[in-house]
Amino acid sequence: MLAMTGQGSFFGKVMSRGAQLAAKQIKENGGPEFVITIADHESGLVPPAVTGVRRLITQNKIKTLQTSYGAPSEAIIPLVQDNKVLTFNGGGSSPGQLSKDYLWMTRMLFAYDPTDGALTWLAKNQPNVKKLAVVGTNENGVEVWKEKAPRIWPQLSGGSIVATEIHDVGATDFAAVIARVKAAGADAVFTVSFGDDLGYMVKQFREANYEGPIVGIEFTDQAAKVAGATYDTYVFATDYFDVESKNPFTAQFVEAHIAEYGEPPEYYGSNYYEQVFVIWELMRRVIANGGDPQDSAQLQQALIDKPEFYSVYGGDEGTVGTMSFDLNDHSISKPMGVFGVKGGKPYLLAPIKKVSASDDPASALLG
Amino acid sequence: MFSFQLFSQLLVSGIVIGSSYALLSVSFGVIYATTRIFHFAHAIAYTVASYASVTALAKAGLPLWLALMVGLVVAVALGILIELAAYRPMRRRGASTLALFLTSLGLTIAGSNLIQIVFGPENKPLPGFPMKTFAVGAVTFTNLHLLTVIVSWVCIFGVVVFLKKTKYGKATRAAQSNQQMAMAVGIEMDGVSLLVFMLGSVLVGVSALLFTLGGVASPNMGLSPILIGFIGVFLGDRERFRRSARRLRARSGYLVVRSVAEW
Amino acid sequence: MDYLADVGITILIYIILGVSLNLLLGYAGQVSMAHAVFYGIGAYTAGLLTLPVLEAAEGAAARGVTSGLGWNWLPALLIAVAVPLVFAFIIAIPAVVSVTGEYLILLTLAFQVVVNQLMNSLTTVTGGPYGLTPIPPFSLFGHELSSPPQALGFFVVAALLAVFVTWRIGESPFGRLLKGIREDEIAVRALGKNTLIVKVTVFGVAAAIAGMAGALASYYYQFIAPGNYSLDLSIFVVAVVVLGGAGNLIGTILGAIVLGSLTPLLQNIAWIGSSNSIPWQGVIYGVGLVIIMRFRPQGILPEGLSPRWFKHAARSASAELTGAAPGSWSLGVDYPDSAETCASGDEGDEGEDVVRISGLARNFGGLRAVDGVDMALRRGRITALIGPNGAGKTTIFNMVTGELKPDSGQVWFRGTDVVGEKPHKLARFGIVRSFQDVRVFQQLSALENVAMAVPGQPGENLVRLGLQPRRTRRAERETRAKAHAYLDFVGMSEKADELVVNLSFGEQKLVAIARLLATEGDVLLLDEPTSGIDANSVNQVIDLILRLCRFGKTVCIVEHSVHVVDKLADHVYFLDHGAVIEEGTMKDLTSRPHLVEVYFGT
Secondary structure, eight states: OBOOSSTTHHHHHHHHHHHHHHHHHHHHTTOOOOOOOOOBOTTTOHHHHHHHHHHHHHTSOOSEEEEOSSHHHHHTHHHHHHTTOEEEESSOOOGGGTTOTTEEEOSOOTTHHHHHHHHHHHHHHOTTOOEEEEEEOSSSSHHIIIIIHHHHHHHHHSOEEEEEEEOOTTOOOOHHHHHHHHHTTOSEEEEOOOTHHHHHHHHHHHHTTOOSOEEESOOOHHHHHHHGGGGGGEEEEEOOOOTTOOOHHHHHHHHHHHHHHSSOOOHHHHHHHHHHHHHHHHHHHHHHTTOOTTOHHHHHHHHHHOOEEEEEEEEETTEEEEEEEOTTTOOEEOOEEEEEEETTEEEEEEEEOOOOTTSOGGGGBOO | OOOHHHHHHHHHHHHHHHHHHHHHHHHHHHHHHHHOOOOTTHHHHHHHHHHHHHHHHHTSOOOHHHHHHHHHHHHHHHHHHHIIIIIHHHHHTTOOHHHHHHHHHHHHHHHHHHHHHHHOSSOEEOOOOOOOEEEETTEEEEHHHHHHHHHHHHHHHHHHHHHHHSHHHHHHHHHHHOHHHHHHTTOOHHHHHHHHHHHHHHHHHHHHHHHHHTSEEOTTTTHHHHHHHHHHHHHHOSSOTTOHHHHHHHHHHHHHHHHHHHO | OHHHHHHHHHHHHHHHHHHHHHIIIIISOOOOSOHHHHHHHHHHHHHHHHSOOOOHHHHHTGGGOOOOOOOOHHHHHHHHHHHHHHHHHHHHHHHHHHOOTHHHHHHHHHHHHHHHHHHHHOHHHHOGGGOBOOOOOEEETTEEEOSHHHHHHHHHHHHHHHHHHHHHHHTSHHHHHHHHHHHHHHHHHHTTOOHHHHHHHHHHHHHHHHHHHHHHHHHHHOOBOGGGGSHHHHHHHHHHHHHHOTTOHHHHHHHHHHHHHHHHHHHHSHHHHSGGGHHHHHHHHHHHHHHHHHHOTTOSSOTTOOOHHHHHHHHHHHHHHHOSOTTOOOOSSOOOSOOSOSGGGGTTOOOOEEEEEEEEEEEETTEEEEEEEEEEEETTOEEEEEOSTTSSHHHHHHHHTTSSOOSEEEEEETTEEOTTOOHHHHHHHTEEEOOTTOOOOTTSBHHHHHHHHOSOOGGGSHHHHHHOHHHHHHHHHHHHHHHHHHHHHTTOGGGTTSBGGGSOHHHHHHHHHHHHHHTTOSEEEEESTTTTSOHHHHHHHHHHHHHHHHHTOEEEEEOOOHHHHHHHOSEEEEEETTEEEEEEOHHHHHTOHHHIIIIIOO
């Protein structure tokens, strides 16, 4: 269930490509034939999402579902639970989707998970930065600008949050935000904004001669196109998908993607690609135990029995990356890092990890 | 706490964005005042202008200024096409304001989806503008901002002068104040309508290209600017577009209000 | 099964939204682009009332989930109907007072965009972009009914209710007023009807019904998010109404079924349902809209047209309403059968000055259209205003009936200064007018034209329409009987059921006179009652006017025909450049050489 039309149709396109490529590869290698049917939630609307998933369940008899976006994914939770449809979300993971039976995240919790690492990196590498401005939206990452950043930034740096700016999703003009951040005298900006907004924001900050670091939690090629050269001054922390990775699983994926679509995959597409492999792996495990691979309950049980899977994230030459689900809240642990950008392409600055609220946030920064 | 720096920065930003809003409103208003059509499909002219320039630059390899011209020409061609193929036959059959509005909405919905089908949902940048930042004290603005303000107001005053001084402009104004009377004195409504569609489409094209120089083209980019244009016309002058002086005053008021509100 | 029920629910929601908007758009001609917002206000109201009460600590967890009041869905539904009503009043009052026609589109568009934006940004109330969840589902006797087939029943009931209510309103005297407002609001006001209240009321009703749909949808989806109430939906509902046929409720139902099943149908067609083709669905919807507007702008079922079975039902209903057989209608007043002159009727009785005008003046820009006019309209006498074009005659009518405010001067009606009163008030006092350009309601039948003018109809009040169905039905029978009688009086009873647009101009003038009489006004201001009609009809009109005057009406005419004035007028005012130059009988005036020269000519 993806955003095939509307503002987010880019995401729908890359996610569906990822899933379809995986299905094709599995079939070509003698695996089962996955029939992928797509419903459109029109970039985040609830009624088409609910109707679409009902159609998938009753007309297309789906057993597993790949969903995206926050609001529509939350809205269909009762549906997938009642009908026992094993569901994965690799797009808009939100706290409201945590710990729900039959729903599993294959993406870090948006903004929440990488914030510790991002702010620790900022405090360590830019010790002069004390006064921090936080920019975000009301849609995603709310708990970060409301609660997490104000809580951990003083611990990490001894500084304070001097401005919290909220803008509309889809904004292209950040003049007012920038003016207020500058007026507050912020040494650096931490943003949990996402999508193209981020590109416009970074570009306009730089065009307004703002020289402090700008640290975010997302990177997309789309936003990089918006920001152009100014994106090279941007730093972000995320479970970034690295096209250059030597992980053999990743390398063949990138190659196949280029062969199929003429361009390398990106972050969101890769999540939906590896989800299909997770499902296939679950089916094989169920078959191996003499179970019914068409039974979602058995598939989920197989996941719970061993929540570790191969991943196109992490790994290195000769080693396939792995990821594992958290059985308590159904979230995922994937390798994360702080990245810089050069020539519009990200490069790793430092690996980071997820830490729980009771741990020292500074322990998120590895190495 | 009053910060003079913040206030002046917001005022400058307000003038920049207000100018582009004013241009959008005028581009929409000049069509609306004459034809009484809520030309929602203006959003498609906006989008198409950007995509045409992007394509001319990236695919045909034209220089930037020529690519921009291509964008304007395509926007005007689309405006003319919509008027001739959709609105004019309907007007001849005595279609209601609402029927024309829905036609326009239908064109917009079909158009933005077609653009997505043809160009894909990805962002398309229009690179090559030599961006520079100026600083006056702590207040900053870019050469694109400056260009936006200047071009917007040159276009707006151009329209006002055109309406006031030229033969065609006078015919348009006559048609705006009283269609029956204008027809009685021999003004061709069809000709005037075509004229305002060309005029409005040029202006919306300018507006779109100014935006795309600092951003990207995307299939749904035209929707929110056109809503701003709608509301601008509504706020600017509820009765008659021809009272341009009053409109301009209302605009300037709008700019100040906006800057203050954001501050 | 679940899927089909779900599609059915979607269509039923469109039907409820469509019929309610049709009342506003099709009947009253008021285009609203904000219907989705009222739908949303209903949903948020219901959501906030029914969401469970959360402990503060629990609520503060996971991204500030909004706490509700924990109401049962049914009482919440009632409030969810009332709240949009209040919002509609707030927006409608300034909108319908100061804004007409196409600007209403802009205003409601702005309202739609702004409120939808607020749903996004007022996070503490609305839950922001993620909205409110989980709204408790429908329940009966402690059983939750959350599956689509179970919920379908509620929507069927709600849709039936909405269709019934809108049909009842649309076909009532109130609905007749709505159509009148759509056709010509000034003419409706001139009949003594307060169009403002009617417009605000219909705005409220449409919003309330939309609010009901919003509440029910929130119980079904158990989720409220701002994206559901966007401009796209408002546009879609307008498309449903226009596609089906504005002013036709059956058409709206068909429109909702066609458009509502479009997406599911396309999705289930293999080649177009595939992922790469999803944008094509938008193209088909958009192009379809354009084609329909181009080739069938009146919609599937235009107003007045219905499938046969429905027409049959409607006819038997209207027969029931009309009740009495032709011939038994009576005006309840005895107009004289014929009259040669008016004044001769009450000889010796000078009659009172019913209307006295003193020092009336009005400027248009620099032009003094009316410049200190004094005159008196006497009962039982026909007064004529004559003079060249632009002398200010019609402007005087406009000021006496309240359409225009004079700059200075008074209008005394039976001893009270009535300057500044609203047109409908003056019409109710008994000062009524006809228009030079007749201003009959073109798309209504002759009977409906006249029936609209009958004063004091209980069916024009929605509360009484709802609470006293029998009484209003009886009153409507009487109203129609009266209207028939008035049409009979002007010799138009044969054409009672014809649409006025199909009548000749002369016939339209007669309908306009019948309509004027039906107001039961005592002071009749007739603006060029015989212009533009054939000689035969002229004599008919002259005869009518004489009979009316003889009956005791106070008549004032503006006329250009010397012949007509000569036959009718007992007293003539000659106006030029906004001032009375001469007055007297026609004989007096024609004997004055300077008037003969400039006006009567040869």
